[in-house]
Amino acid sequence: MKQNRYYYRHENLKPMQYDIFISYRRKDVGEKAEHLKDLLEPRYKGRISFDLENLSGVFDVNLIKRIDNCKDFLLVLGKTSLVYNEDDYRPEIVDLYNYLGSCTQKEFEQKILENNSHLDFVRIEISRALHRKGLNIIPIVPESTDQYAFGNLKLPPDIVGVKRYFCNVTFSDNPDTLFKDIIPKITKQLKSKPDSYLLKTIFFCLAFIVILACVIWGYSKYRQKLQMEITRSELMANDINNFVLEWNPETSLHQAEAINDILNMMEPVEGGTFMMGADKNDTDECFETPPVKQDVKSFFMGRYEVTTSQWCKIYGVPFMEEMANYPISNVSFDECIDFCERLHNLTGLYFDLPTEAEWEFAARGGIEPDNTIYSGRNDPDEAAWYIGNSHNKVHECNAELYCNSLNLFDMSGNVSEWCLWTDSTHRLYCDMIENKVSEDVIYNKGVNIIRGGNYLSEPYQLTVFHREASDRLQKSPNIGLRLIIRK
Numbered sequence: 001m002k003q004n005r006y007y008y009r010h011e012n013l014k015p016m017q018y019d020i021f022i023s024y025r026r027k028d029v030g031e032k033a034e035h036l037k038d039l040l041e042p043r044y045k046g047r048i049s050f051d052l053e054n055l056s057g058v059f060d061v062n063l064i065k066r067i068d069n070c071k072d073f074l075l076v077l078g079k080t081s082l083v084y085n086e087d088d089y090r091p092e093i094v095d096l097y098n099y100l101g102s103c104t105q106k107e108f109e110q111k112i113l114e115n116n117s118h119l120d121f122v123r124i125e126i127s128r129a130l131h132r133k134g135l136n137i138i139p140i141v142p143e144s145t146d147q148y149a150f151g152n153l154k155l156p157p158d159i160v161g162v163k164r165y166f167c168n169v170t171f172s173d174n175p176d177t178l179f180k181d182i183i184p185k186i187t188k189q190l191k192s193k194p195d196s197y198l199l200k201t202i203f204f205c206l207a208f209i210v211i212l213a214c215v216i217w218g219y220s221k222y223r224q225k226l227q228m229e230i231t232r233s234e235l236m237a238n239d240i241n242n243f244v245l246e247w248n249p250e251t252s253l254h255q256a257e258a259i260n261d262i263l264n265m266m267e268p269v270e271g272g273t274f275m276m277g278a279d280k281n282d283t284d285e286c287f288e289t290p291p292v293k294q295d296v297k298s299f300f301m302g303r304y305e306v307t308t309s310q311w312c313k314i315y316g317v318p319f320m321e322e323m324a325n326y327p328i329s330n331v332s333f334d335e336c337i338d339f340c341e342r343l344h345n346l347t348g349l350y351f352d353l354p355t356e357a358e359w360e361f362a363a364r365g366g367i368e369p370d371n372t373i374y375s376g377r378n379d380p381d382e383a384a385w386y387i388g389n390s391h392n393k394v395h396e397c398n399a400e401l402y403c404n405s406l407n408l409f410d411m412s413g414n415v416s417e418w419c420l421w422t423d424s425t426h427r428l429y430c431d432m433i434e435n436k437v438s439e440d441v442i443y444n445k446g447v448n449i450i451r452g453g454n455y456l457s458e459p460y461q462l463t464v465f466h467r468e469a470s471d472r473l474q475k476s477p478n479i480g481l482r483l484i485i486r487k
Contacts, residue, residue, distance in 0.1 A: 001238065018049035019192035021070040023125040032171065032179055036076060039183050061109050064128055068105065071191040072136045073129040075162065079148045081122065082135075082179025088120075089156050099159040101127030126159045136191045137165040140182065143172050148380040215274060220239040231358050235260050243485070246348030255346055258313035262302065262343070267407050269358075271298040272367035276360050276422075277415030278465040288465060292359040294422065299483045301354065301362050303408055304397035305417065306339070325396045327415045327480040333448045333472035334416050336481045343483075354484045356449045356467060357422040363452070363464040365438070373463050375411035375452075380459045383427055384413025390455035394478070412462040415480035416450040446472060454478035 020040065024033035037050040050068045069071065087093065100108060129137055139162060141150040150166055169185050171177070187194075235256035236247045240263045251259075275291040309324035311331070331339075336353055338371070343351040354362070363375040370376055377383035382402045385395045389404055403409045447469045453462035456478055460466065470479070 004161050017047070018066045018070050018071045019047040020044055020074060020190070021049045021066050021125075021129075022074045023122055023129070024076040025078065025081045025122050028081045029076045029182070032078075033076040035179055036074070036183075036186075039180055040186075043176065043187070044192060045195055047192065047195075052121045061105070061112060063125070064108050067125060067135075068132065070135070071130075072138065073125075074186070075129075075137065075139045076311055077139060077141045077150070082153055084154075084156060094156055094158050095157070097123055097127045100124050101131040101158060103353050108280050120147065123156070123159055126162050130159065130161045136189070137162065138169060138189055139166055140171065140186070141166070142170045143170045187390065188255055214323075225441065232256055241266060243347075243349060248346045251346050252316065253315065254277045254313040258310045259343065259347055261304075262310055262483065265303040266300040266483075269299050269301050269362050269366050269406055271296045272361070274361055274364065274369070276357050276465070278463070288467065296358055296361045298487045299354075300487070301358075301406070301408060302483045303403075303407060305415055305482050307397050311339065316347075322422060325398065326394055327397055327410075329394065329415050329477050329480045330475045331480065332475050333418050333470075339481070340483070349485055351483050351485055353418055353420050353481060355422045356419040356451055358484060359411075359417065359419050359451045359482075360464055362406060362408060363404065364420050366406050368405065370405050372404075375408065376402050376462055379414060380412070384457075384462045385410070385455045386453060386457050386459065386462055387455070388459070390414075392456065394455050401424065411452055411482075412464070413453055413457065414455055415452075415482060416454045416457075416468070416476075417479050417482045419451050421449060421451040448472045450479055 007118040015260075022033055022037055024030065026033075030263055034050070034052075036403040039049055049063070049070065051063060052061065057446070097120075100111060100281075101118075103111065108477075117436065129135055139150065142148060144150070151163055154161065155163065162322075167189060169182055169189070170183055209238075232253040235253070236251065238245055240260060243263050252280055273293065273295050276289070276294045279291065305327035307324065307325050308319050308328050311328040312319040333353075340351040340353065364370060365372075365376070372378050373382040374380055380386055381389055383404075384401065390413070397410065397414075399409060401409065404411060450468050450470050453465070453466065461468075470476075
């Protein structure tokens with residue numbers, strides 16, 4: 001290998017502490033090494049040893065002191081920086097560099113004065129760094145190619161150990177690749193801490209960002225509140241889907257959203273007369289009533305069961321967004337009545353639960369009944385989420401299954417629905433068989449009717465005439481509600 005001309009210089013450099021030492025060969029990577037120094041300097045001001053004069057042929061023994069005291073040794077290499085000839089492997093040459101790498105600083109100065117041979121400064125620096133215990137050595141090398149690979153270099157024994165420090169800090173000769181892109185990799189591996197002033201600058205910048213973010217957030221909240229008031233005013237129209245409202249001025253934006261959603265999903269049901277109850281051949285005697293003539297006045301009924309978002313927005317309580325369109329459940333009969341009263345207080349409209357006569361009339365299809373066993377269909381798989389197709393879970397209120405002729409969905413299945421008593425005179429088939437009189441019916445103030453079946457029901461529980469009774473305080477994950485507004 002062609003050696004640099006050797007000179008001895010001792011007094012020109014100030015004796016100071018350098019945390020980072022940059023070693024390089026000028027003819028191969030001089031510009032890159034200087035660029036690296038410039039990129040690191042703002043973070044490690046005055047703490048980087050980078051000797052331009054050394055590369056002009058003058059060796060300063062103070063460089064050895066710097067290597068002996070620095071924390072990080074950055075070795076910037078080109079593809080020919082560590083190419084050696086046969087003479088460089090001679091034992092006496094290897095012994096010389098090993099000695100220069102391991103001797104004391106005083107011995108190093110003496111050896112330099114005595115030695116008349118040409119020395120390789122970079123080899124001296126590498127050997128010195130390798131003999132330092134705890135020194136953080138970071139080779140910065142070209143990317144591997146078929147012609148070059150740092151890990152495959154043949155090096156003299158005194159410096160071959162540098163290959164084990166290879167840590168993937170590589171640069172590319174591609175003109176489109178910026179050398180500065182490797183800086184994050186280098187700074188991440190440096191033991192030297194950046195200047196405190198930089199940390200302070202970062203702190204103040206972060207503080208400024210936080211303050212600015214707070215100002216932006218405050219302004220955003222103000223704009224959001226203003227927009228919410230505008231949206232709220234737009235939602236609180238006096239006429240929604242032909243319903244005339246008397247809005248409570250305390251109605252919130254979310255409550256107004258829920259009310260609009262509920263009213264826009266109301267379907268008209270024209271009143272009429274029908275026979276409520278099951279034919280003898282279709283009944284479970286312990287649950288069903290015989291057919292009874294019922295007169296039903298016109299009303300509006302919810303297209304779907306009341307959803308989680310509608311319920312929670314009216315009460316102003318949080319809910320999981322992914323559950324927004326699922327029917328609300330785990331609500332007692334009395335809580336459903338309270339929900340209706342809240343809607344009345346917000347709108348002036350008389351919301352209510354349907355009587356079981358109103359519910360069955362609507363489930364059958366109204367004055368022009370569908371004449372189906374289930375609401376709108378004779379096949380439960382087409383009309384209802386039940387034990388046969390629900391996978392034991394509730395489903396969203398949407399149009400995935402068939403509706404009946406009144407555009408009402410899930411009247412059969414999904415969740416059972418609380419209903420009001422129509423009157424107290426309806427006897428069960430089993431009462432009639434036992435000749436019980438009307439005073440012995442199962443009506444009492446602590447019990448209410450649920451209709452429609454649910455996602456855990458058997459097919460016979462989904463029929464338009466099936467009825468069950470439940471304690472009005474009971475809460476169940478498969479019982480919800482559907483709203484009506486009477487004309």
